[in-house]
Amino acid sequence: MxxxxxxxxxxxxxxxxxxxxxxxxxxxxxxxxxxxxxxxxxxxxxxxxxxxxxxxxxxxxxxxxxxxADQATRRNVEAGLQVAYEAFVAQGFDPAFLEQFVIAARSVFPGIELAPAAE
CATH class of the missing domain: 1.20.5 (Single alpha-helices involved in coiled-coils or other helix-helix interfaces)
Structure with a gap:
């Protein structure tokens, strides 16, 4: 044991x-x-x-x-933002990226409206 x-x-x-x-x-x-x-x-x-x-x-x-900047320069930059936004949408960028892009654009240009290209 x-x-x-x-x-x-x-x-x-x-x-x-x-x-x-x-x-x-x-x-x-x-x-x-x-x-x-x-x-x-x-x-x-x-x-x-x-x-x-x-x-x-x-x-x-x-x-x-x-x-x-003068008004013409500001309009040119705003137009560039719109073209860039349209290109990002067309390329299928992530919605969160697009939202941050718009927020950043509005922080410099309050009231700017960025939209996808009209079809």
Whole structure:
């Protein structure tokens, strides 16, 4: 009986040892995944900040140029926005992209109406 208990106990100890090894491997894999995910999000955040800075600079330049533009220049830019919008619609751009395009255009030209080309 003591020998049987000793064998079972030895078997359980071996199983526990194997589980520890498996847990350590899984922890390593999970840790690697977490580090990779963190790195990816960090890169995404840096790219987003860079894009935001670029957009802010572009907006400042655009506002400055348009503030001193004559009416003919403003009409020309508005017409260019309309042509670009029509082209984006014709190419099947994502509706979210089109919505952001309109919002950006209206932020510079309040009240501008952009519409798909008449068929």
């Amino acid at each position: 003591d020998q049987e208990i000793a064998q079972r106990l030895a078997g359980l100890e071996a199983a526990v040892g194997q589980l520890k090894v498996q847990n350590e491997r899984m922890a390593g894999v999970i840790n690697g995944f977490v580090e990779a995910t963190h790195s990816s999000f960090q890169k995404l955040l840096v790219n987003e900040h860079m894009a935001g800075g670029t957009q802010a600079a572009q907006r400042t330049i655009t506002d400055g140029l348009l503030a001193n």
